[in-house]
Amino acid sequence: MAVYNHTAVEKKWQEFWKENPVNVDDGKKEKYYCLDMFPYPSGSGLHVGHWRGYVISDVWSRYQLIKGKYVIHPMGWDAFGLPAENYAIKTHIHPKISVSQNIKNFKEQLKQINALYDWDREVNTTDPAFYKWTQWIFVKMFEKGLAYEKEFPINWCPSCKTGLANEEVVNGCCERCGTQVTKKNLRQWMLKITAYADRLLNDLDKLDWPEKVKKMQTEWIGKSYGAEVDFKVSGDVCPDEKITVYTTRPDTLYGATFMVLAPEHPLAKKLASEENREAVEKYIFDASMKSNVDRMQDKEKTGVFTGSYAVNPINGKEIPIWISDYVLIDYGTGAIMCVPAHDDRDYAFAKKFGIPIIPVISPDGEEMTDDKLPYTEAKGIMINSGDWNGKESSELKKEAPHIVEEMGVGKKTVNYKLRDWVFSRQRYWGEPIPIIHCPHCGNVTVPEEELPLELPDVENYEPTGTGESPLAAIDSWVNCKCPKCGADAKRETNTMPQWAGSSWYFLRYVDPHNDKALVDREKADKYLPVDMYVGGVEHAVLHLLYSRFYTKFLHDIGVVDFDEPFTKLFNQGMINGKNGIKMSKSKGNVVSPDDLVRDYGCDALRLYELFVGPPELDAEWDDRGIDGVYRFLNRFYKLCLDSKDKDIKATKEMLGVRHKLVRDIEKRLEAFSLNTVVSGFMEYNNALLDIAKKEGGIDKDTLKTFAVLLAPFAPHMAEEVWHDMGESSTVFSAGWPEYDEEAAKDDSIKLPVQINGKTRAVIEVQADAAKETVLEMAKKAVEDKISAGIVKEIYVPGKIVNLVVK
RNA sequence: GCCGCUGUGGCGGAAUUGGCAGACGCACUUGACUCAAAAUCAAGCGGUUAACAGCCAUGCCGGUUCGAGUCCGGCCAGCGGCACCA
Numbered sequence: 025m026a027v028y029n030h031t032a033v034e035k036k037w038q039e040f041w042k043e044n045p046v047n048v049d050d051g052k053k054e055k056y057y058c059l060d061m062f063p064y065p066s067g068s069g070l071h072v073g074h075w076r077g078y079v080i081s082d083v084w085s086r087y088q089l090i091k092g093k094y095v096i097h098p099m100g101w102d103a104f105g106l107p108a109e110n111y112a113i114k115t116h117i118h119p120k121i122s123v124s125q126n127i128k129n130f131k132e133q134l135k136q137i138n139a140l141y142d143w144d145r146e147v148n149t150t151d152p153a154f155y156k157w158t159q160w161i162f163v164k165m166f167e168k169g170l171a172y173e174k175e176f177p178i179n180w181c182p183s184c185k186t187g188l189a190n191e192e193v194v195n196g197c198c199e200r201c202g203t204q205v206t207k208k209n210l211r212q213w214m215l216k217i218t219a220y221a222d223r224l225l226n227d228l229d230k231l232d233w234p235e236k237v238k239k240m241q242t243e244w245i246g247k248s249y250g251a252e253v254d255f256k257v258s259g260d261v262c263p264d265e266k267i268t269v270y271t272t273r274p275d276t277l278y279g280a281t282f283m284v285l286a287p288e289h290p291l292a293k294k295l296a297s298e299e300n301r302e303a304v305e306k307y308i309f310d311a312s313m314k315s316n317v318d319r320m321q322d323k324e325k326t327g328v329f330t331g332s333y334a335v336n337p338i339n340g341k342e343i344p345i346w347i348s349d350y351v352l353i354d355y356g357t358g359a360i361m362c363v364p365a366h367d368d369r370d371y372a373f374a375k376k377f378g379i380p381i382i383p384v385i386s387p388d389g390e391e392m393t394d395d396k397l398p399y400t401e402a403k404g405i406m407i408n409s410g411d412w413n414g415k416e417s418s419e420l421k422k423e424a425p426h427i428v429e430e431m432g433v434g435k436k437t438v439n440y441k442l443r444d445w446v447f448s449r450q451r452y453w454g455e456p457i458p459i460i461h462c463p464h465c466g467n468v469t470v471p472e473e474e475l476p477l478e479l480p481d482v483e484n485y486e487p488t489g490t491g492e493s494p495l496a497a498i499d500s501w502v503n504c505k506c507p508k509c510g511a512d513a514k515r516e517t518n519t520m521p522q523w524a525g526s527s528w529y530f531l532r533y534v535d536p537h538n539d540k541a542l543v544d545r546e547k548a549d550k551y552l553p554v555d556m557y558v559g560g561v562e563h564a565v566l567h568l569l570y571s572r573f574y575t576k577f578l579h580d581i582g583v584v585d586f587d588e589p590f591t592k593l594f595n596q597g598m599i600n601g602k603n604g605i606k607m608s609k610s611k612g613n614v615v616s617p618d619d620l621v622r623d624y625g626c627d628a629l630r631l632y633e634l635f636v637g638p639p640e641l642d643a644e645w646d647d648r649g650i651d652g653v654y655r656f657l658n659r660f661y662k663l664c665l666d667s668k669d670k671d672i673k674a675t676k677e678m679l680g681v682r683h684k685l686v687r688d689i690e691k692r693l694e695a696f697s698l699n700t701v702v703s704g705f706m707e708y709n710n711a712l713l714d715i716a717k718k719e720g721g722i723d724k725d726t727l728k729t730f731a732v733l734l735a736p737f738a739p740h741m742a743e744e745v746w747h748d749m750g751e752s753s754t755v756f757s758a759g760w761p762e763y764d765e766e767a768a769k770d771d772s773i774k775l776p777v778q779i780n781g782k783t784r785a786v787i788e789v790q791a792d793a794a795k796e797t798v799l800e801m802a803k804k805a806v807e808d809k810i811s812a813g814i815v816k817e818i819y820v821p822g823k824i825v826n827l828v829v830k
Numbered sequence: 831g832c833c834g835c836u837g838u839g840g841c842g843g844a845a846u847u848g849g850c851a852g853a854c855g856c857a858c859u860u861g862a863c864u865c866a867a868a869a870u871c872a873a874g875c876g877g878u879u880a881a882c883a884g885c886c887a888u889g890c891c892g893g894u895u896c897g898a899g900u901c902c903g904g905c906c907a908g909c910g911g912c913a914c915c916a
Contacts (some may be wrong), residue, residue: 270915351916368914644858649855650856652853652855657872703853781895781897786850824849
């Protein structure tokens, strides 16, 4: 029968902690802010995969707590968004109601982890007192010119008559009804995140984040250096027009044999000559009906000749102007010069349509034959390039922008892949955008004192069919007076995306009840920024980039004095079901933590969540493994019970284990190798059990040290043992133990003796033995195998002896 | 296609700057306790071998080194991200 009654013990200490809070800000302690990515409170509840990240961050938080810090470890809810809205459409239950029910359930389940969460700090993005400030930030961005309106195409399902998010488009079709998705131009609110592109890029250097995430953000921002070059249109279809292209390879200008415009380019239609007009217009129309996804899936290049020509400014040659949808209107200038000899896509296009190909770079300076093309490296000698012949292309690549600038036909430029952020949704369940459209004053912000602009109740959550949000159907809400001139005006009916609240919620946790400011500046200075952010890697770009953008903006308007929100980031791996299949209700492979907590206890599940594998990697869940950590906890507890009433004096061996334990656990914990921390506990516990067998027990100080180290991982067990050893205050006030390097050292060590790199014997030597002594012992141990004669002797103290024989 | 990560027993995984490959655990086998089972405790557990010695073993091929899971070069497989970015 198990001696450790986890249910009773865990309940006892949970009540104890409730009455004796362990994490208190006395004003003197150093702060540590450890944050989980807040969850979307879904109706299906928590599974063992959710636990993992929360256990990791809680272990880290409790570690900081024992080290004497005041830990801010909050939790909240990211509760706007599609699932709640779709549920409302189906059931006609207001999202407010379903969301609050889900939160209640989620919170109950979350409490089983018994993390250090400070529930007084709880935030909820759908609470008007919270989204007042989400709206306030928008107002400030509008005032600074960072929020603007623009016609922008969205994914549109002609059958559902609704806009779709990218993730709702599957293989170019609507996820729900299977209809081919098209595009529809709608007026959208945009946020000018591109204004921060350089800072978002450069400040990545300041961050202690996984390199992978930094790299993903760098690529997402996609900074490139190049030149804009003007090509004059020749002929009389469009006299006096010029086309500006962006290129990163101005060195290949002599090789440009055609140009291509995006179908959406303003000149695309105009450039069509009489005989080409029909084909051009058809191509442009077809492209406009294709979804972005479709357009990208086309393998074969398509295109149409406009019938017009432009003049290559470097050599005065006329080159044909084509239209093709492989050129994107929102990158660069929406037009490119094409150098088929040195670009894969241009090459494919030229081959298909029989356009001349002129090589201008050669690795050896010789003429390039067709079989060597396309040659896409910017390395080699310029050929067929007039004055530029003989130059090194990588050098020229840097000079060329200045040359075109001097010629007056272009300029040096920088481009980004990063685009401005489409910030409006034609949906109900989101923050209303606090803008009023006045016929006289234009766009006017809702006055600050009228915030929050609350989301009104509606009868119907269905999309309107016109692409407008359901809010547009509420006349009494839409019609209002202009705050500036008093004229009849209309409210904006778009709402904000789910990202809006999650882009700044971490600031609110330090001052969640403030109705005068987003966050009190003094509190912000004291508690922010976040020291450690724990969450899934799926947010590597969007959420983490948006949060950085928001933080920089709030820094610029003086709300906070730092400009990066998350100093350190840790991405935990996912927990999957059997055979690596993602846990989901539909697959029926979801493992609920509830039964495991009941049968094994919170502590055992916490340990097992870590023991399944390296925290940064994905892991497969296997219920059976939890028996191992459960047995460990019971054995440790039994050892403590057996020892507590005996007055065991610490032997040298016990002290050795104690100091090694502290040294190893601390090192592994600092390295975030949490799975090996757990195996370390087991290993040292086994060592203590062996010693206890000989000595009748283990000294109290060693067991107490063990308990303190264990406390971040298995807080209940640690507290129980701590009190069993006669302590009356909490184990979390014990302070992190220190170790003595000397005491952790063994007197003698086992040294492998190799011959030609193969271990042939193991000798035991004094730790401080002299080289000669060790070598002598080693030779003696392998006497019979070294008769051929030793060529070389290698001795690495503490590691190995290797004897090289003939 | 490009970038990144990962390949170690039946399974999850350990292994400082290159230094006893398989820690710790799961599963399994045997034994003790028990009328019996569970629980617990003890022993074993990569392959080959009757056994020891030996030999073979960290996805594959080669290299550097006294010594390679670890470093270098070339492949293969799986996972993730990006994907007409001019």
